[in-house]
Amino acid sequence: MIFIGNLYNYFNNGNADFMYILGLIYLAIGMFLVFMTGKIRDVYVFLGYLVQGGAALMLSFQNAWPVDWVYIPFSIAYLIYLFYLVKKGSLLSIIILCVMIFRFYLDISFDFLPKSFVFIIGGLLLLGFGFYFEKQRKKGGAAHE
Numbered sequence: 001m002i003f004i005g006n007l008y009n010y011f012n013n014g015n016a017d018f019m020y021i022l023g024l025i026y027l028a029i030g031m032f033l034v035f036m037t038g039k040i041r042d043v044y045v046f047l048g049y050l051v052q053g054g055a056a057l058m059l060s061f062q063n064a065w066p067v068d069w070v071y072i073p074f075s076i077a078y079l080i081y082l083f084y085l086v087k088k089g090s091l092l093s094i095i096i097l098c099v100m101i102f103r104f105y106l107d108i109s110f111d112f113l114p115k116s117f118v119f120i121i122g123g124l125l126l127l128g129f130g131f132y133f134e135k136q137r138k139k140g141g142a143a144h145e
């Protein structure tokens with residue numbers, strides 16, 4: 001991944017205006033790793049979720065894109081993809097989903113609500129996702145990654 005980043009910087013002469021392309025490349029690599037099979041599938045899946053979660057989190061910010069509004073449809077499409085993975089039983093995608101929802105929650109509500117309400121509602125959201133995560137974990141079986 002560092003090699004890809006260095007190649008990208010070399011051919012763009014260190015121009016940071018196109019960093020979203022690097023984020024999309026990392027996102028594609030992460031998605032590819034999630035669906036790989038092989039002897040060390042668990043390592044591929046964990047690394048895939050780690051890479052795609054980090055790339056998606058970076059791409060969900062307005063400043064990552066050259067056009068201000070592109071982060072909204074990207075984030076919606078990625079959240080739909082995460083819901084698909086959650087429906088398949090992936091526990092790691094629940095964590096990424098919680099991080100993405102909490103990121104938007106803090107970004108939007110921190111400006112509009114008093115600080116105490118932000119943290120009360122945020123805590124309730126995290127508790128709800130925690131209960132859901134624990135319920136999914138207890139199911140175990142083939143759905144547990």
